[in-house]
Amino acid sequence: MIGFNSEKCFEEYKACYQKLLKKYYPAHRSTGFTERNQSVNFTRAVSAIYPMSFSWFEAALIKPKQHMDVVIFVPEIDGALLVESKRFSTPHSKVKSVAEDIQRLCDKNNHQTLCSELKGEYRRCKQNIYGIILADVWLENDMKNEIYDFWDNGFFEKFKDLCPVPAETIRDMNNKKWFKTTNNDFDDLKYRLLALMFQIM
Secondary structure, eight states, X not given: OOOOOHHHHHHHHHHHHHHHHTTOXXXXXXXXXXXXXXXXXXXXXXXXXXXXXXXXXXXXXXXXXXXXEEEEEEGGGXXXXXXXXXXXXXXXXXXXXXXXHHHHHHOHHHHHHHHXXXXXXXXXXXXXXXXXXXXXXXOOSHHXXXXXXXXXXXXXXXXXXXXXXXXXXXHHSEEEEEEEOOTXXXXXXXXXXXXXXXXXX
């Protein structure tokens, strides 16, 4: 069984935005790209790489009024991708919410809830669970530049006061991979896509 090809999926995800932004600027006199588009475009990217995949947006969790932005089941890797998306529009609160997202992604009760209704041969999709945080940021001020610059293995140390992820949780995030677009990817826009992908089980 082949593992999840996160690199190829991120490249396809980036290409979705590149194609769109050459044709259309999806905001009016602002930098407000709604985060739902991250989930949608990433799901499209995964589908391009894994044609058997299927997904559900705003998947309900067991706790009241909680949901996962999208869950993508990928039979080709016997796996499920649990995805949370965010805009670093208000940097302090959004950095803090990264810790909350990670706890939600790593919660085994959420895994059981999201996979409990898989049917027949697709039950195998619960064998490998991956957590994915998608984000975007406009390089408009110092803190947003810091988020971009430290979007790597130094992120949790840099923002440990705002984003207190327990050390044991970080250890359980296997094969962490950090992705970010560069200043060459979207012409003259100071817009960056970010992603953190890791295997939970």
